[in-house]
Amino acid sequence: MTSPKQNPTGAKFRPLSVDKIKVGGFFGPRMDTISTVTARTLFERCIEAWMLDQVDPELPNPGLVIPFQHSNTVTTQMFWDSDFGKSIETAAYALNHKPDAELEALVDDVIDAYGRLQQDDGYLNSWYIRIEPGQRWTNLRDRHELYNAGHLIEGAVAYFHATGKRKFLDIMCRYADHIGQVFGPGDNQLKGYPGHPELELALVKLGRVTGEQRYLDLAKYFVDQRGQQPNYFEEEAKRRNEKEGGFHFGTLEYCQAHKPVREQDKVVGHAVRAAYLYAGMADVATEFGDDTLTKPLETLWSHLVDRNLYIHGGFGPSAQNEGLTFDYDLPNATAYAETCAAVALVFWASRMLGRGPDGRFADIMEQALYNNALAGLSLDGTKFFYDNPLESLGDHHRWTWHRCPCCPPNISRLVASIGSYFYGVSENEIAVHLYNASRAEIALADGPVTLEQITDYPNDGAIMIKVEADQPRHFTLSLRIPGWAKSASVTVNGETITAEPQAGYIRIDRCWQGGDKVALVLDLSPRRVFAYPKVSVDQGRTALMCGPFVYCLEEVDNGADLNSVILPDDAPLTAAPSGELGGIIRLSAPALRETAQNDTLYQAMPPRRRETDLTAIPYHVWDNREPGAMLTWVRREV
DSSP states (O other): OOOOOTTTTOOOBOOGGGGGEEEEETTHHHHHIIIIIHHHHHHHHHTTTTTHHHHHHSSSSOOOOOOOBBBTBOOOOGHHHHHHHHHHHHHHHHHSSSSOHHHHHHHHHHHHHHHHHHTTTTOHHIIIIIIIIIISSSOTSSHHHHHHHHHHHHOOOOHHHHHOOOOHHHHHHHHEEEEEEEHHSSTTSOOOOSOOOOOOHHHHHHHHHOOHHHHHHHHHHHHHHTTSOOOOOHHHHTTTOOOOTTTTOOOOGGGSSSOOGGGOOOOOBBHHHHHHHHHHHHHHHHTTOOGHHHHHHHHHHHHHHHOOOOTTTTOOTTTTTOOOOOOTTOOOOOOOOOOOHHHHHHHHHHHHGOOOGHHHHHHHHHHHIIIHHHTTBTTSOOOBBBSSOOSSSOOOOOBBBOOOTTTHHHHHHHTGGGGGSSSSEEESSEEEOOOSEEEEEEEEEEEEEEEEEEETTTSEEEEEEEEOOOEEEEEEOOOOOOTEEEEEEEEETTOOOOOOOOOTTEEEEEEOTTOOOOEEEEEEOEEOOOOOOOOOOGGEEOOOOOOOTEEEEEEHHHOOGGGEEEEETTTEEEEEEEETTTTTTEEEEEEEEOOOOSSSSSSSSEEEEEEEEEEEEEEOOOOTSSOOOOEEEEEEEE
16 A cells, blocks of 8 residues: 655654543533443442452452463453553543543542552552462563553553643553563563553653653563564463463464564454554654654555455454454454454554554544444443444344453543544644544644634534634644545635645645634545455445445344345435434435245245335444344345
């Protein structure tokens, strides 16, 4: 894949922190629900699952609550710190959106417990302090020790941004400093790295918020060290007297440690680990201007989106390894497509935009966000999808909790912080990646400006951006033109902009005045999408989209036996607003339905066909009404 050269000036495009943007529009009600329901629900369910008992040394030690699995190597109880970290992060964003003294007090209590737990040298991991003491840093490959640290750091950074409180940030700086003493290139340091990548992203955030270069350097070390020879995970396993390849998944491809990152050219293994790693690589490429990471990142991106990405922005078809199998293996009914993987893809895509605006990455960020990721949270904010198939017979539903509850706080923290994904900001350019009603305060080299988006996108293609500034400011405003848009028009103060998009963005370089208005209109006509022929399960079928949304059929609208519905290629698609499911846009079309001639299994006569009406809803809101079957890829008639 090629595109116009990104960012020839070497500028760094960074996201806004959540305290600099107020969000309404499409995401506003979702954020309201997280603030009033989900954030508290996450803490209540974590505490009910004994997590606080493991963290707080003033409470009785719960011991082993969840049995070991994977050949007695792992229990998901080892990951509990990550669940608390993501829940704290979610609560921070919720508090930024809607202050809540009781929720803040609840978070402070958990932070106080972590403060009591922290060791004198800064080490902080509830499993290895209270359940398995004396074993720290003995199994980085499997036991998520550094992964847990990453999520706690991200929670601390978010809580500082939202509340201004430094206690948790200081706690996690001490832990990060300890990790920096233990790991590194020195003679007395361990040469390891996270088995489950994530800490890399957190260290970049920590470096940005504190201004401390050592945290960025540590993130780069972990990226650079991964997969180097001698392989740390193999050497570590020998020290545990573990036979070669004697772990559950048997191959280091599972955790992307089979090669140094600059030699990796295929997305392999566990989907979430993969996308977190690539996101960390992209962050390091941005912060250090490291062009040696550009080619592998581009190659990995192409391998995913050209051969292994579901239409709803999910990836990883296999439940066995929660990840990749082989190219074009995209089954629908058995698709795993973990919610966390779609969230991680949003992270990766957003960080690929750190070197400059490029529609390839922003389009996929939007696709994963509005479909696979957003489906992971019910409209009432209390139930969650772990896996996200594209077809169901009616037996797949959201659940309230899970013995590995990684997805609930992950999708919650993404939605609650969604404003930070709208823009990428360099010294003299603002790139608008996502459109949503909002108000953002942005600091540029030429001075501060405020941008207000007025829009009902993605239900409407009209977007108005108002510029507020106390004096003229010179900068470039880059507007993304989605690849799916059949047409787009841009005006500034009523004057048409005729520039062609560069890498998917129209760039407007001018001296902006307070009161300037930019109007963007995108064509949101519904459309059909067809799969590459090597995706055999989708041959002879079509998927429906409108704007960024993938649509699906539900039994409640179309009756049972959804595979008996046939959509002619020439049938017109009609989009219309609905009062249901938060005000979605429905699609409808004249269609056909097949019925058998009789009840015998095999018949001499073809099925009868009758006319019917097809109704489709956005995929992300399915399973929010009466339970029933669901279908994304619909049979075609040419």
